[in-house]
Amino acid sequence: MDALMTNFPLIMRGLAVTLEVSLLSLLLGTLLGFAGGLAMLYAGPWLRWPARAYVDLVRGVPQLVLIFAIFYGMPTIGAQVSAFTAGVLALGFFCGAHVSEIVRGGLDSIPRGQSDAAKAIGLTFRQRLRLVLLPQAIARILPAWVNTAVEVVKASSLVSLVSVIDLMMAVQQIVGRTRQTLLLYAVAAMLYFLINYAVSVVGRRLERHFAHG
Amino acid sequence: MYQFNWRPVFESIGLLLNGLALGIGMALLALAIGCVLGLAGGFARASGPKLLRFAVAAYVEFIRNIPLLLIIYFVYFGLPLVGISVLDNLWSFVLALALYSAAYLIEIFRAGIEAVAKGHIEAGKAIGLSRLQIARHVTIPLMFRVVLPSLGNTFISLFKDTSLASAIAVPELTYGAIRINVNTWRVIEVYAVVGMMYLVTCYAIAWLLRLAERRYSAVH
Amino acid sequence: MADSGPQPVVVVRDLVKRIDSNEILRGVSLEVDRGDAVVVIGPSGSGKTTLLRCINFLEEYQGGRIHVDGRLVGYREESGGLVRLPDSEVAAMRADVGMVFQSFNLFPHMTALANVALGLVQVRGLPRAAAEQRAASWLARVGLGHKLDAYPSQLSGGQQQRVGIARAVAMEPKVVLFDEVTSALDPELVNEVLAVMKDLADTGMTMLVVTHEMRFAREIADRVAFMDAGLLVEQGDPVQMFEAPASDRLKTFLRHFSSGS
Numbered sequence: 001m002d003a004l005m006t007n008f009p010l011i012m013r014g015l016a017v018t019l020e021v022s023l024l025s026l027l028l029g030t031l032l033g034f035a036g037g038l039a040m041l042y043a044g045p046w047l048r049w050p051a052r053a054y055v056d057l058v059r060g061v062p063q064l065v066l067i068f069a070i071f072y073g074m075p076t077i078g079a080q081v082s083a084f085t086a087g088v089l090a091l092g093f094f095c096g097a098h099v100s101e102i103v104r105g106g107l108d109s110i111p112r113g114q115s116d117a118a119k120a121i122g123l124t125f126r127q128r129l130r131l132v133l134l135p136q137a138i139a140r141i142l143p144a145w146v147n148t149a150v151e152v153v154k155a156s157s158l159v160s161l162v163s164v165i166d167l168m169m170a171v172q173q174i175v176g177r178t179r180q181t182l183l184l185y186a187v188a189a190m191l192y193f194l195i196n197y198a199v200s201v202v203g204r205r206l207e208r209h210f211a212h213g
Numbered sequence: 214m215y216q217f218n219w220r221p222v223f224e225s226i227g228l229l230l231n232g233l234a235l236g237i238g239m240a241l242l243a244l245a246i247g248c249v250l251g252l253a254g255g256f257a258r259a260s261g262p263k264l265l266r267f268a269v270a271a272y273v274e275f276i277r278n279i280p281l282l283l284i285i286y287f288v289y290f291g292l293p294l295v296g297i298s299v300l301d302n303l304w305s306f307v308l309a310l311a312l313y314s315a316a317y318l319i320e321i322f323r324a325g326i327e328a329v330a331k332g333h334i335e336a337g338k339a340i341g342l343s344r345l346q347i348a349r350h351v352t353i354p355l356m357f358r359v360v361l362p363s364l365g366n367t368f369i370s371l372f373k374d375t376s377l378a379s380a381i382a383v384p385e386l387t388y389g390a391i392r393i394n395v396n397t398w399r400v401i402e403v404y405a406v407v408g409m410m411y412l413v414t415c416y417a418i419a420w421l422l423r424l425a426e427r428r429y430s431a432v433h
Numbered sequence: 434m435a436d437s438g439p440q441p442v443v444v445v446r447d448l449v450k451r452i453d454s455n456e457i458l459r460g461v462s463l464e465v466d467r468g469d470a471v472v473v474i475g476p477s478g479s480g481k482t483t484l485l486r487c488i489n490f491l492e493e494y495q496g497g498r499i500h501v502d503g504r505l506v507g508y509r510e511e512s513g514g515l516v517r518l519p520d521s522e523v524a525a526m527r528a529d530v531g532m533v534f535q536s537f538n539l540f541p542h543m544t545a546l547a548n549v550a551l552g553l554v555q556v557r558g559l560p561r562a563a564a565e566q567r568a569a570s571w572l573a574r575v576g577l578g579h580k581l582d583a584y585p586s587q588l589s590g591g592q593q594q595r596v597g598i599a600r601a602v603a604m605e606p607k608v609v610l611f612d613e614v615t616s617a618l619d620p621e622l623v624n625e626v627l628a629v630m631k632d633l634a635d636t637g638m639t640m641l642v643v644t645h646e647m648r649f650a651r652e653i654a655d656r657v658a659f660m661d662a663g664l665l666v667e668q669g670d671p672v673q674m675f676e677a678p679a680s681d682r683l684k685t686f687l688r689h690f691s692s693g694s
Contacts, residue, residue: 060412062376065387068394069404076400077215116491117538117597121552121604122528125520131551135542150278157280161380168282181294185287189279196278 003178004187014170015191021087021156021166022195026149028092033099040104042125051100058097063155066090071162087159091152098148106141107133139210146203150196157192167191221397222406228393232386233410236375239307239385244368246311251318256348258319259326269319276316281377285309289381306378314371321363325356358429365422369415376411386410440503441466442608442639443488449496450483457483459663460497465608470640472650472671475660476686481643482535484660485610488641489530490523501530502607528556531601531609535617537593539585539600545572546581549600557604571599575629591622598629602638609633611642647690651675659683 004011039051058066071086081089110133118128160169171188175181222229254269261269276284289305292298300308329352337347379388390407394400443465450458458480465471473481486492488499490507499506507523508515518526540548546568553564572578575595585593594614601609611630615623627649634640634653644650650657651671658668659680667680678684 057408057412060415061408062373062387062411064376064379065390065404065408065411068387068390069400069408072394072400073404076398111538113534113536113538114540117532117534117540117600119491119524119527120489120530120532120534121600122524122526122556123552124524127524127555131555132540136540154278154280157282158377160282168280172286175290182287182291185283185291188283189275189287192279192283193275 001183003174003180004183007174007178010170010174011167011187011191014165014167017084017165017170018153018156018167019195021084021091021159021164022149022153024088025091025095025156026152028088029095029148029152030099030145032092032096034103036096036100037103037107038129040100041107054093055097055100058093059101063091063094064158064161066094067158067162083159083162083164086162087156087164091155091159094155095148095152098151099145102141102144102148103137105144106137109140110136135210139207142203142207142210146200146207149199149203153192153196153199215401217402218399219402219406221399222393222402225389225393228384228389229386229407229410232384232389233414235383236372236378236385237414239303239310239375239378239383240368240371242307243310243314243371244364246307247314247318247367247371248322248364250311250315251322252353254315254319255322255326258323273316273319276313281309281313281374282380284313285377285381288312302381303378303383306375306381306383310371310374313374314367317367318364321360321367322356324363325360326352328359329355358426361426361429362422365418365425368422369418372414372418373411439467442502443641444500445484445488445497446499447497448484448487448494448499450480450487450492450494457663458487458494461660461663461665462497463658463665463668465639465641466655467639468637469655470634470638470642470653471656471658472642472644472654473658473660474644474647474650474686475666478662479660480663481660482612485532485612485641485643488610489527489532491532493517501526524556528552528604529607531604531606533594533597533601533609533611533614535613537585537590537597537617539593539596541585544582544584545577545588545596545599548585548596549603552600552604568599568603571603572596574632575599576625589622590618591625594618594622594626595629598626598633602633608639608641611640611644613643613645615644615646647675647687659686661686 036051036055039047040055043051067087067090070090071081071083074081074086114132114136115128118132123131156166157168160166160172163169165173167188171184175184178184254272257265257269258273285306288300288309289302292300292305333351333355334347337351342350375385376387378385379391382388386407390403393403397403441464443463445461445463448458448461449456461480461484463471463473463484473484475481483492487494488501488506493507504526506526507518509518510516539545540551543551546565549568549571550561550564553559553567554561557564559567569578569581572581575598577592577595577599580588580592580596583592585596588596597614614630615626618626623646627646630640630642630649631653640653642650642653654671656668657671657674659666659674659678659682661682667674667678667683674683675687678687
């Protein structure tokens with residue numbers, strides 16, 4: 001237990017890094033995801049096919065391979081990236097591919113009559129999307145997006161394998177010094193569980209907010 | 214301008230192919246073990262006593278919300294500390310992956326079991342079958358078609374997750390990529406090839422799955 | 434009765450619409466004068482709904498011309514051929530053509546008032562207060578003044594369709610298209626909707642109505658058009674069309690409604 005007390009700041013710092021990586025990746029991925037989903041549904045072929053290729057490619061490759069490829073690959077084409085940045089980029093692309101599919105599916109599942117009615121009163125494409133389609137799609141997108149967020153938090157642990165001192169790496173380091181293996185893994189598990197539980201709770205709150213009578 | 218040189222990668226293609234085969238093998242093993250656990254857990258959640266149902270639900274919730282990497286470390290580094298030191302890194306990984314997959318398979322099988330119409334179960338009871346016999350002769354065959362797509366997708370996920378075995382030095386595909394990279398520094402070529410191998414394998418599995426689904430529904 | 438002077442509001446000339454190799458509309462010509470109620474009848478699959486959807490360009494067309502209020506719909510004439518108009522111009526045209534749908538298509542995430550006010554704010558550019566006032570008065574006019582804050586899921590089918598009508602006419606369009614608006618309703622709810630439509634027709638609204646309700650058609654129509662298999666077979670005075678149909682196809686069709694429903 002002493003080991004836990006003296007190393008508490010290290011654990012907290014690792015936790016902060018995990019949260020940082022997760023949040024940044026989620027933000028990047030959500031933006032990419034909306035762009036990708038909209039592109040796959042509404043853009044011309046010159047944008048639709050690359051979006052489709054991006055989604056299919058990223059979803060067939062493990063997240064760890066993405067992280068390694070970006071971390072080791074960027075320097076060879078001249079771009080120096082920190083392990084942290086490489087991790088965020090890789091996880092962001094991973095998240096973006098999933099969110100693209102979710103957004104595409106959510107918008108696609110809205111009955112055609114809705115866009116017919118929106119067109120019939122003279123709304124432009126941007127207005128239809130903003131006022132009629134997206135508000136309805138959000139309700140369908142949210143549950144799957146929350147699942148993706150949980151996956152991102154779990155995948156953030158992989159940045160420890162490129163030596164980013166996140167929660168996982170911090171715990172590994174403390175275990176190496178104190179040999180309190182089981183205790184520390186239990187603490188790590190509890191912290192990850194709490195983060196994801198909080199994500200699910202927030203997600204459910206959001207879902208209720210966006211559901212309409 | 215980056216000078217592409219594919220030869221070092223293709224010279225080590227044997228290493229990569231072995232790694233790929235190992236990855237598929239580990240995923241299959243983990244799926245098999247996970248299915249046994251998943252079926253047991255699925256039945257427990259669908260029709261077991263309340264305490265058991267709660268315990269299984271807690272397991273599912275817990276495992277699904279923590280990283281696979283943590284489970285791997287726990288099995289590989291943690292189990293020997295409580296006396297279980299028979300597992301080498303490969304079997305540690307397979308066990309960890311199986312425990313992880315079980316959390317998803319329990320829910321898949323539970324949904325499949327609940328999807329089997331009550332009428333069939335009642336018919337089984339009516340002709341005097343025991344609960345175990347009903348499970349074996351009625352529920353499982355009927356739910357198979359319902360769960361098949363989910364099983365296939367789970368297998369694809371598990372295959373991608375085998376890349377984490379590289380963290381404990383199991384010589385699968387990603388570990389092979391790291392080794393070639395360290396020796397030759399042909400980073401882009403290595404990861405392009407390895408990425409393609411994962412991608413093609415995932416598509417091949419998905420294609421086989423679609424064939425199996427069509428074949429199975431044609432029979433029924 | 435033809436209005437003296439200005440052009441008809443809707444002019445459809447030799448309209449052709451194809452899907453793959455199927456000709457849904459095979460050269461349809463129709464006019465709707467200002468203040469008239471034109472009713473289109475015919476068997477399922479005759480292309481009636483497609484005709485309406487071409488007029489507000491929910492469907493593209495491959496041959497012929499459609500003019501609404503003098504403007505070509507959906508396309509621009511360019512060096513002998515037709516070029517598709519951009520979405521923003523099509524949207525501007527649609528603001529002047531109202532449509533009421535068979536399956537209502539109300540926006541489920543908005544109240545009845547918001548449904549009707551949406552177009553007034555976003556397309557007509559009215560300030561919110563004025564838009565809601567106009568929307569409220571139209572909803573009162575269709576008998577739903579007490580349901581302004583209800584969501585579509587809280588309304589019956591007949592009430593939803595009346596909101597749909599209010600949403601279309603609040604925009605003060607040049608013509609309103611009604612696409613089998615009572616076909617999806619339970620029988621006891623049909624009359625409340627027909628009553629609203631009769632009220633609108635009596636006040637001189639320009640209407641193009643596709644319907645199976647033959648008795649209603651006789652009541653409100655200034656002109657009736659009969660379509661079959663993608664062609665406009667016969668059109669004319671409602672009394673004459675129903676009492677003394679000229680074409681055999683119309684005679685056959687009307688026989689199914691001989692009970693006069």
